[in-house]
Amino acid sequence: MSITTFAVAGATGRLGRHVVDVLTERGHQVVPMSRATGVDIITGEGLAEALTGVEVIIDVASWHSSDQDAATEFFRTSARNLHEYGHQAGVAQITMASIIGADKATAGFLAAKKVHEERLLSGPLPVRILRAAQFHEFVGRLLDWQQGEVAYLPALPTQLVACRTVAEELVDLATAPAAPGTPIPEIAGPRKEIMAEAAQLLGARRGIKVVGVDGSGMPDAELAANGAFLPGPHAKLAGPTFQEWLDTQP
Numbered sequence: 001m002s003i004t005t006f007a008v009a010g011a012t013g014r015l016g017r018h019v020v021d022v023l024t025e026r027g028h029q030v031v032p033m034s035r036a037t038g039v040d041i042i043t044g045e046g047l048a049e050a051l052t053g054v055e056v057i058i059d060v061a062s063w064h065s066s067d068q069d070a071a072t073e074f075f076r077t078s079a080r081n082l083h084e085y086g087h088q089a090g091v092a093q094i095t096m097a098s099i100i101g102a103d104k105a106t107a108g109f110l111a112a113k114k115v116h117e118e119r120l121l122s123g124p125l126p127v128r129i130l131r132a133a134q135f136h137e138f139v140g141r142l143l144d145w146q147q148g149e150v151a152y153l154p155a156l157p158t159q160l161v162a163c164r165t166v167a168e169e170l171v172d173l174a175t176a177p178a179a180p181g182t183p184i185p186e187i188a189g190p191r192k193e194i195m196a197e198a199a200q201l202l203g204a205r206r207g208i209k210v211v212g213v214d215g216s217g218m219p220d221a222e223l224a225a226n227g228a229f230l231p232g233p234h235a236k237l238a239g240p241t242f243q244e245w246l247d248t249q250p
Ligand SMILES: NC(=O)c1ccc[n+]([C@@H]2O[C@H](COP(=O)([O-])OP(=O)(O)OC[C@H]3O[C@@H](n4cnc5c(N)ncnc54)[C@H](OP(=O)(O)O)[C@@H]3O)[C@@H](O)[C@H]2O)c1
Pocket: 009, 010, 011, 012, 013, 014, 015, 016, 033, 034, 035, 036, 037, 039, 040, 041, 042, 043, 059, 060, 061, 062, 063, 064, 097, 098, 099, 100, 113, 131, 132, 133, 134, 135, 138
């Protein structure tokens, strides 16, 4: 396999650090991009320098909260800048991580991801999208957002997947020959879980009691309850399960 130079936007994030690991293990050159490495994909600081000589951008940068308007603005701007600076630098392609169900969302962070997809797809560079289920690693973040010793989380179905599994699939997609006309690929964990139940397993380790709630009041709660954000029939399902992953965590 030929060696490619990748820039990873969001290289220090939950998913991004695994993307960097997978690329490095496969012998590729990697330019890590995040504010922590001096590259800001919103202000453009350091971006032109970082993209010099880069062939493929993997976009796994993200907004840090679930606020729809702020996240939408972040993804609009990052998409514009990655295309603009990438085009100037002679980048050949952008591969991005989205979330399963983004195409069906009407509100919340998922709706911001829909805009992210649309803006990236509007060019000028060719774009590949991988839609992933929620990450095993994201469950801890949901607990972090809660105050106190009792956490109230939605008892909604999800098909949690490990970041390492998503990173491998994302790198496979970024390095595969172009396949125009094929449906947007999806990656999810091996089985359906209930978010609150997964959080209970993690909460037990942290001394936090987790109570499952019906999720009403959440964006698109009814769609989520009806399984609209679960993987489709063509999705790739791959382990570890949440419990198997948890058993490997320190
Ligand atoms: N979380 C999930 O369950 C899930 C599920 C499916 C898909 N996804 C998608 O996967 C991607 C990665 O999500 P994640 O959970 O790994 O995100 P994350 O842990 O919040 O990481 C976000 C990354 O973006 C970087 N970043 C933020 N602002 C930046 C800026 N202005 N310039 C450059 N870098 C910036 C952060 O680094 P600095 O702070 O150092 O800048 C960090 O490296 C996102 O597109 C997300 O929508 C997430």
